[in-house]
Amino acid sequence: MPKPLLQDTALRYFLEVVRSGSATVASERLHVAASAVSRQIAALERTLGTTLFERHPRGMVPTQAGEILAGYAHRAGLEEERALEEIQALQGMRMGLVRIAASEAFANLFLPRLIVAFRQQHEGIVFELDAQPPAVVSAQVREGAVDIGLRFSQAPEADIEVQFSQPAPVLALMRPDHPLAGAAGIGLRAMSEHPLALPGPQTTLRQMIDAACARQQLRLRPALVSNNMSTLHSFAIEGGGLSVSSGVAVRQLRAEGRLAAVPVTDAGLDLRTLEVQTLAGRTLPRAVQAFLEHLKLQLPEVM
Known part of the structure:
Protein backbone atom coordinates (compact mmCIF):
# COMPACT_ATOMS: atom_id res chain seq x y z
CA MET A 1 0.00 0.00 0.00
CA PRO A 2 1.47 3.41 -0.89
CA LYS A 3 2.44 5.24 2.27
CA PRO A 4 0.75 8.59 1.36
CA LEU A 5 -2.60 6.77 1.26
CA LEU A 6 -2.81 6.90 5.06
CA GLN A 7 -3.19 10.67 4.97
CA ASP A 8 -5.35 10.72 1.84
CA THR A 9 -8.82 12.28 1.84
CA ALA A 10 -10.07 9.07 0.23
CA LEU A 11 -9.28 7.05 3.34
CA ARG A 12 -11.06 9.52 5.60
CA TYR A 13 -14.14 9.39 3.37
CA PHE A 14 -13.90 5.59 3.24
CA LEU A 15 -13.97 5.29 7.03
CA GLU A 16 -17.00 7.56 7.29
CA VAL A 17 -18.89 5.39 4.78
CA VAL A 18 -17.96 2.31 6.83
CA ARG A 19 -19.31 3.97 9.99
CA SER A 20 -22.52 5.25 8.45
CA GLY A 21 -23.20 2.51 5.86
CA SER A 22 -24.14 5.14 3.27
CA ALA A 23 -22.29 7.54 0.98
CA THR A 24 -25.15 10.03 1.39
CA VAL A 25 -25.05 9.97 5.19
CA ALA A 26 -21.24 10.13 5.11
CA SER A 27 -21.39 13.21 2.88
CA GLU A 28 -23.70 14.94 5.37
CA ARG A 29 -21.35 14.18 8.25
CA LEU A 30 -18.32 15.29 6.26
CA HIS A 31 -20.11 18.38 4.87
CA VAL A 32 -19.21 17.52 1.28
CA ALA A 33 -21.22 16.46 -1.77
CA ALA A 34 -22.24 12.80 -2.02
CA SER A 35 -20.68 12.68 -5.48
CA ALA A 36 -17.33 13.71 -3.96
CA VAL A 37 -17.51 10.82 -1.49
CA SER A 38 -18.36 8.36 -4.27
CA ARG A 39 -15.45 9.62 -6.42
CA GLN A 40 -12.98 9.22 -3.57
CA ILE A 41 -14.18 5.67 -2.82
CA ALA A 42 -13.93 4.75 -6.50
CA ALA A 43 -10.40 6.20 -6.66
CA LEU A 44 -9.39 4.25 -3.58
CA GLU A 45 -10.73 1.02 -5.09
CA ARG A 46 -8.78 1.67 -8.30
CA THR A 47 -5.59 2.32 -6.32
CA LEU A 48 -5.97 -0.88 -4.34
CA GLY A 49 -7.28 -2.93 -7.26
CA THR A 50 -10.19 -4.37 -5.33
CA THR A 51 -13.81 -3.68 -4.39
CA LEU A 52 -14.19 -2.25 -0.90
CA PHE A 53 -18.00 -2.21 -0.63
CA GLU A 54 -20.97 -4.26 -1.64
CA ARG A 55 -23.60 -1.80 -2.92
CA HIS A 56 -27.16 -2.56 -1.78
CA PRO A 57 -30.38 -0.53 -2.13
CA ARG A 58 -30.32 0.13 1.62
CA GLY A 59 -26.66 0.99 1.94
CA MET A 60 -23.03 -0.02 1.53
CA VAL A 61 -21.47 -2.99 3.33
CA PRO A 62 -17.67 -3.47 3.47
CA THR A 63 -16.27 -6.45 1.61
CA GLN A 64 -13.61 -8.59 3.27
CA ALA A 65 -10.99 -6.27 1.78
CA GLY A 66 -12.93 -3.29 3.08
CA GLU A 67 -13.06 -4.74 6.59
CA ILE A 68 -9.29 -5.33 6.55
CA LEU A 69 -8.62 -1.76 5.42
CA ALA A 70 -11.08 -0.33 7.96
CA GLY A 71 -9.46 -2.23 10.83
CA TYR A 72 -6.01 -1.08 9.81
CA ALA A 73 -7.16 2.50 9.35
CA HIS A 74 -8.84 2.57 12.77
CA ARG A 75 -5.63 1.44 14.44
CA ALA A 76 -3.50 3.85 12.43
CA GLY A 77 -5.74 6.72 13.49
CA LEU A 78 -5.54 5.71 17.14
CA GLU A 79 -1.75 5.45 16.98
CA GLU A 80 -1.59 8.91 15.40
CA GLU A 81 -3.70 10.32 18.26
CA ARG A 82 -1.43 8.66 20.79
CA ALA A 83 1.73 10.02 19.13
CA LEU A 84 0.37 13.56 19.03
CA GLU A 85 -0.61 13.42 22.69
CA GLU A 86 2.78 12.03 23.71
CA ILE A 87 4.52 14.87 21.86
CA GLN A 88 2.29 17.45 23.55
CA ALA A 89 2.88 15.87 26.94
CA LEU A 90 6.69 15.78 26.86
CA GLN A 91 6.82 18.42 29.59
CA PRO A 167 -17.19 -11.13 39.89
CA ALA A 168 -20.28 -8.92 40.01
CA PRO A 169 -22.86 -10.61 42.25
CA VAL A 170 -26.53 -9.65 41.99
CA LEU A 171 -28.00 -7.83 44.98
CA ALA A 172 -31.62 -7.42 46.06
CA LEU A 173 -32.33 -3.81 47.07
CA MET A 174 -34.77 -2.60 49.69
CA ARG A 175 -35.27 0.08 52.31
CA PRO A 176 -33.19 -0.42 55.47
CA ASP A 177 -36.42 -0.93 57.47
CA HIS A 178 -37.70 -3.67 55.14
CA PRO A 179 -38.22 -7.08 56.88
CA LEU A 180 -35.66 -8.71 54.56
CA ALA A 181 -32.95 -6.09 55.07
CA GLY A 182 -31.06 -8.19 57.62
CA ALA A 183 -31.14 -11.46 55.66
CA ALA A 184 -27.88 -13.20 54.74
CA GLY A 185 -29.32 -13.99 51.29
CA ILE A 186 -32.56 -14.25 49.38
CA GLY A 187 -33.81 -16.31 46.42
CA LEU A 188 -35.88 -15.17 43.47
CA ARG A 189 -38.86 -17.23 44.61
CA ALA A 190 -38.96 -15.39 47.93
CA MET A 191 -38.48 -12.08 46.11
CA SER A 192 -41.48 -12.85 43.89
CA GLU A 193 -43.71 -12.52 46.95
CA HIS A 194 -42.95 -8.79 47.05
CA PRO A 195 -43.53 -6.01 44.52
CA LEU A 196 -40.52 -5.91 42.19
CA ALA A 197 -38.85 -3.28 40.03
CA LEU A 198 -36.64 -4.85 37.35
CA PRO A 199 -34.41 -3.59 34.54
CA GLY A 200 -35.39 -4.13 30.92
CA PRO A 201 -34.71 -7.36 29.00
CA GLN A 202 -31.80 -5.82 27.07
CA THR A 203 -29.61 -5.76 30.20
CA THR A 204 -27.30 -8.60 31.23
CA LEU A 205 -28.77 -8.44 34.73
CA ARG A 206 -32.34 -9.06 33.55
CA GLN A 207 -31.20 -11.77 31.15
CA MET A 208 -29.54 -13.67 34.00
CA ILE A 209 -32.64 -13.31 36.17
CA ASP A 210 -34.93 -14.50 33.37
CA ALA A 211 -32.67 -17.52 32.73
CA ALA A 212 -32.65 -18.42 36.43
CA CYS A 213 -36.44 -18.11 36.57
CA ALA A 214 -36.81 -20.33 33.50
CA ARG A 215 -34.74 -23.07 35.15
CA GLN A 216 -37.05 -22.95 38.18
CA GLN A 217 -40.25 -22.54 36.15
CA LEU A 218 -40.78 -19.33 38.07
CA ARG A 219 -42.61 -16.40 36.52
CA LEU A 220 -41.91 -12.93 37.88
CA ARG A 221 -44.54 -10.23 37.50
CA PRO A 222 -42.68 -6.98 38.13
CA ALA A 223 -44.63 -3.96 39.32
CA LEU A 224 -42.19 -1.73 37.42
CA VAL A 225 -39.82 -2.26 34.50
CA SER A 226 -37.43 0.54 33.59
CA ASN A 227 -34.22 1.03 31.62
CA ASN A 228 -33.21 3.77 34.09
CA MET A 229 -31.35 2.52 37.13
CA SER A 230 -32.11 5.59 39.21
CA THR A 231 -35.81 4.86 38.71
CA LEU A 232 -35.36 1.31 40.02
CA HIS A 233 -33.40 2.55 43.02
CA SER A 234 -36.03 5.18 43.80
CA PHE A 235 -38.75 2.50 43.72
CA ALA A 236 -36.98 0.67 46.54
CA ILE A 237 -36.06 3.85 48.44
CA GLU A 238 -39.67 5.04 48.40
CA GLY A 239 -40.87 1.73 49.85
CA GLY A 240 -42.40 0.35 46.67
CA GLY A 241 -40.80 -3.04 47.18
CA LEU A 242 -37.62 -4.77 46.01
CA SER A 243 -35.28 -4.12 43.12
CA VAL A 244 -31.96 -5.55 41.93
CA SER A 245 -28.55 -4.13 41.18
CA SER A 246 -24.82 -4.58 41.24
CA GLY A 247 -22.81 -3.30 44.16
CA VAL A 248 -21.13 -0.49 42.25
CA ALA A 249 -24.42 1.15 41.28
CA VAL A 250 -25.65 1.51 44.86
CA ARG A 251 -22.42 1.95 46.77
CA GLN A 252 -23.15 5.57 47.70
CA LEU A 253 -26.83 4.95 48.47
CA ARG A 254 -25.87 2.16 50.87
CA ALA A 255 -23.22 4.33 52.51
CA GLU A 256 -25.83 7.06 53.04
CA GLY A 257 -28.22 4.55 54.66
CA ARG A 258 -30.87 5.00 51.99
CA LEU A 259 -30.77 1.41 50.71
CA ALA A 260 -30.00 -2.04 52.09
CA ALA A 261 -28.69 -4.83 49.85
CA VAL A 262 -28.91 -8.60 50.23
CA PRO A 263 -27.18 -11.13 47.92
CA VAL A 264 -29.48 -13.03 45.55
CA THR A 265 -28.52 -16.67 45.98
CA ASP A 266 -30.02 -18.48 42.94
CA ALA A 267 -27.65 -20.56 40.81
CA GLY A 268 -26.50 -18.81 37.66
CA LEU A 269 -26.58 -15.30 39.09
CA ASP A 270 -22.86 -15.42 39.77
CA LEU A 271 -21.82 -15.73 36.10
CA ARG A 272 -21.49 -12.03 35.38
Missing part, protein backbone atom coordinates in the same frame (compact mmCIF):
# COMPACT_ATOMS: atom_id res chain seq x y z
CA GLY A 92 4.46 16.47 31.82
CA MET A 93 0.91 15.14 31.66
CA ARG A 94 -0.68 18.56 31.08
CA MET A 95 -2.94 17.67 28.17
CA GLY A 96 -4.92 14.69 26.95
CA LEU A 97 -8.33 13.24 26.20
CA VAL A 98 -9.78 10.11 27.82
CA ARG A 99 -12.86 8.67 26.08
CA ILE A 100 -14.92 6.18 28.06
CA ALA A 101 -18.02 4.12 27.27
CA ALA A 102 -19.68 2.58 30.30
CA SER A 103 -22.82 0.85 31.45
CA GLU A 104 -25.19 3.12 33.35
CA ALA A 105 -24.24 1.49 36.65
CA PHE A 106 -20.78 3.03 36.35
CA ALA A 107 -21.66 6.26 34.54
CA ASN A 108 -24.12 7.65 37.11
CA LEU A 109 -21.98 8.08 40.23
CA PHE A 110 -18.86 5.93 40.25
CA LEU A 111 -17.00 7.29 37.22
CA PRO A 112 -17.78 10.98 37.82
CA ARG A 113 -16.26 10.68 41.30
CA LEU A 114 -13.13 9.02 39.90
CA ILE A 115 -12.80 11.61 37.16
CA VAL A 116 -13.02 14.47 39.66
CA ALA A 117 -10.38 12.86 41.88
CA PHE A 118 -8.08 12.22 38.89
CA ARG A 119 -8.40 15.78 37.58
CA GLN A 120 -7.37 17.18 40.94
CA GLN A 121 -3.90 15.89 40.07
CA HIS A 122 -4.12 16.31 36.28
CA GLU A 123 -6.46 19.21 35.59
CA GLY A 124 -5.44 19.42 31.92
CA ILE A 125 -6.96 16.02 31.13
CA VAL A 126 -10.38 16.17 29.45
CA PHE A 127 -12.93 13.34 29.60
CA GLU A 128 -15.76 12.14 27.39
CA LEU A 129 -18.14 9.66 29.08
CA ASP A 130 -20.80 7.86 27.06
CA ALA A 131 -23.41 5.75 28.90
CA GLN A 132 -24.39 2.79 26.71
CA PRO A 133 -25.79 -0.76 26.90
CA PRO A 134 -23.07 -3.40 27.43
CA ALA A 135 -22.89 -4.59 23.81
CA VAL A 136 -22.50 -1.03 22.57
CA VAL A 137 -19.69 -0.41 25.06
CA SER A 138 -17.61 -3.24 23.57
CA ALA A 139 -18.49 -2.21 20.02
CA GLN A 140 -17.25 1.33 20.66
CA VAL A 141 -14.00 0.00 22.11
CA ARG A 142 -13.57 -2.31 19.12
CA GLU A 143 -14.20 0.52 16.65
CA GLY A 144 -11.78 2.87 18.39
CA ALA A 145 -14.57 5.33 19.21
CA VAL A 146 -13.55 5.21 22.89
CA ASP A 147 -10.36 4.33 24.76
CA ILE A 148 -11.82 2.45 27.72
CA GLY A 149 -14.97 0.39 28.14
CA LEU A 150 -16.49 -0.46 31.51
CA ARG A 151 -19.33 -2.98 31.52
CA PHE A 152 -20.73 -6.23 32.89
CA SER A 153 -19.96 -9.24 30.74
CA GLN A 154 -20.84 -12.93 30.55
CA ALA A 155 -18.60 -14.06 27.66
CA PRO A 156 -15.33 -13.08 25.93
CA GLU A 157 -15.45 -10.41 23.22
CA ALA A 158 -13.45 -10.53 19.97
CA ASP A 159 -10.61 -7.99 19.60
CA ILE A 160 -11.03 -6.89 23.22
CA GLU A 161 -8.32 -6.94 25.88
CA VAL A 162 -9.69 -7.26 29.42
CA GLN A 163 -7.56 -5.02 31.62
CA PHE A 164 -9.41 -5.89 34.82
CA SER A 165 -12.21 -8.24 35.83
CA GLN A 166 -13.92 -9.38 39.00
CA THR A 273 -18.19 -10.19 35.71
CA LEU A 274 -17.25 -6.55 35.81
CA GLU A 275 -14.78 -5.82 33.01
CA VAL A 276 -12.53 -2.94 32.02
CA GLN A 277 -11.94 -3.27 28.28
CA THR A 278 -9.53 -1.78 25.75
CA LEU A 279 -8.82 -2.55 22.11
CA ALA A 280 -6.52 -5.57 21.77
CA GLY A 281 -3.07 -4.70 20.49
CA ARG A 282 -3.43 -0.96 20.99
CA THR A 283 -0.82 1.15 22.79
CA LEU A 284 -2.80 3.56 24.93
CA PRO A 285 -2.01 7.29 25.13
CA ARG A 286 -0.27 8.37 28.31
CA ALA A 287 -3.33 10.09 29.83
CA VAL A 288 -5.55 7.08 29.09
CA GLN A 289 -3.05 4.66 30.62
CA ALA A 290 -2.75 6.83 33.74
CA PHE A 291 -6.52 6.96 34.24
CA LEU A 292 -6.79 3.23 33.54
CA GLU A 293 -4.39 2.52 36.41
CA HIS A 294 -6.36 4.89 38.64
CA LEU A 295 -9.57 3.08 37.71
CA LYS A 296 -8.14 -0.37 38.37
CA LEU A 297 -7.01 0.66 41.84
CA GLN A 298 -10.51 1.81 42.79
CA LEU A 299 -12.61 -1.02 41.38
CA PRO A 300 -11.81 -3.73 43.98
CA GLU A 301 -13.45 -1.50 46.59
CA VAL A 302 -16.84 -1.09 44.91
CA MET A 303 -18.39 -4.60 44.81
